[in-house]
Amino acid sequence: MQAWVTDLQQLLAHGDAAVLVTVARVEGSVPREAGTKMIVTREAARHTIGGGHLEWKAIEIARQVLRDGMRMSHARRLERLSLGPSLGQCCGGAVVLAFERLDVADLGWLATLGRRLAAGASTVRSVSFRSSRNGATQTDSDVGAVLLSEPEPGVESPDCLLWDTGAHTGSHAGANTHANADETTLLLTETIAPNDFPVVLFGAGHVGAALVRVLGTLPCQVRWVDARDAAFPSPEAFAALGASNVAIDANDAPDEAIDAAPPGTSFIVMTHDHSLDLELAERILRRGDFVFFGMIGSHSKRKQFEHRLAARGIDPLQIARMNCPLGVDGIVDKSPEVIAISAAAQLLQAIEAAAHAHASPVQAALPHSA
Structure with missing residues (x-):
């Protein structure tokens, strides 16, 4: 079982909201691999995406997403962070972090994922995000549900991919982006495999x-x-x-x-x-x-x-x-x-x-x- 799945189920079942932080993409030398996860609540953080100033910044952004969730229940956000002088880390690479606000409504897909992992089955999890074409970040609630599916035949190993679906829209009300910036839909797809x-x-x-x-x-x-x-x-x-x-x-x-x-x-x-x-x-x-x-x-x-x-x-x-x-x-x-x-x-x-x-x-x- 992936520990983050169990931890999220316990948190959400008690009525707490949490932000799931995923290392969606890595560039160059970074502390953790794509697919690594951390859970952030108002009071605490569980698991790690690598520590240091990167993690401190990720927690700060996650708590902003939690606050945004007071007006948009399923807020999601992407952030690209360079691990250079700006973060005081010498890795030299960069990461794209995906932030997802989750609450009791997400217990369904989490329970399904947990059952599949306990049975030894790998699962593909797909989550969509909007991003402005000029690189500006935004928090958005106008996104689809988390989808679970079977892996392609013969593909059971864990992986994580963030890709441009090619779907573009104009800017919309409520997005934290420039008013005339076109937006693109990015899809995070990850194969989650039993790791025990x-x-x-x-x-x-x-x-x-x-x-x-x-x-x-x-x-x-x-x-x-x-x-x-x-x-x-x-x-x-x-x-x-x-x-x-x-x-x-x-x-x-x-x-x-x-x-x-x-x-x-x-x-x-x-x-x-x-x-x-x-x-x-x-x-x-x-x-x-x-x-x-x-x-x-x-x-x-x-x-x-x-x-x-x-x-x-x-x-x-x-x-x-x-x-x-x-x-x-x-x-x-x-x-x-x-x-x-x-x-x-x-x-x-x-x-x-x-x-x-x-x-x-x-x-x-x-x-x-x-």
Whole structure:
């Protein structure tokens, strides 16, 4: 699930209005990629589009859109901001930010989007904006509804595109633009994909517990498996972790979690038993459709396992995919917390590589002015 969807649903259900800020287009070096989102209310801001003066300016504009919403309920606005001396940031690029005022009337499409993401389905969200041809910004309520649709066949990866529809109109009353400026309709279309990657973690020892604390902060769904029920934290201690994306599985047959995992799962093995590690490794490698497989241990453990797995008929190319020792190179500290951070970093590298390998082709560039 995309966290901003859940947060917006909770805010709007309580009767609050909010502005959804989207990085609609990027030019050059910028802090965050197109499609990144932030939610702004009268009192607070959630998530981030990159911090610094850019974010401060975005919050200021969003609150102006909230005030405009007192007379136009679905105010929308586009702003192009350069990340140079004017904003005191040295990135040197520019971003076009899209601002959408949302209220309880938007719960319908948000609920539909949330259900689709929870079911693992990508969704195209389309939102229209008006912009003056001379580059002046404006706030407008005379715009269409947010539309959700199915992605094109074979296009499931997230993307974000702001493009000129070619539809032009004269200026109209209420727009914050020059009186005689023609306007064009711009369309923001973004493919919103589920961003929770599945992880199966074997082992509830000190390192496993430390890794759960890290994974609990990441966009993943974790199945935490160990045959020893007593090894897991107490319900009170587990609740205190705040890791709502982690499910405990005290299972006498931990290999069942391998068979039940969806394709593209990442597996991390750090049990108290080397013989169990070997059994799990064999089952994972025979399956083969994982994104990442890491196992805690030394170089000598890896050598032993390579020989034993090869003797069991595992293809050497598959064995080479096993990350053991676990963690990024150059970190030698063996404390549980350090190992956990190093392992999580290595896992994220694999997730990023898999995402880039399946990314959709780059779409056509957009007009420079918004």
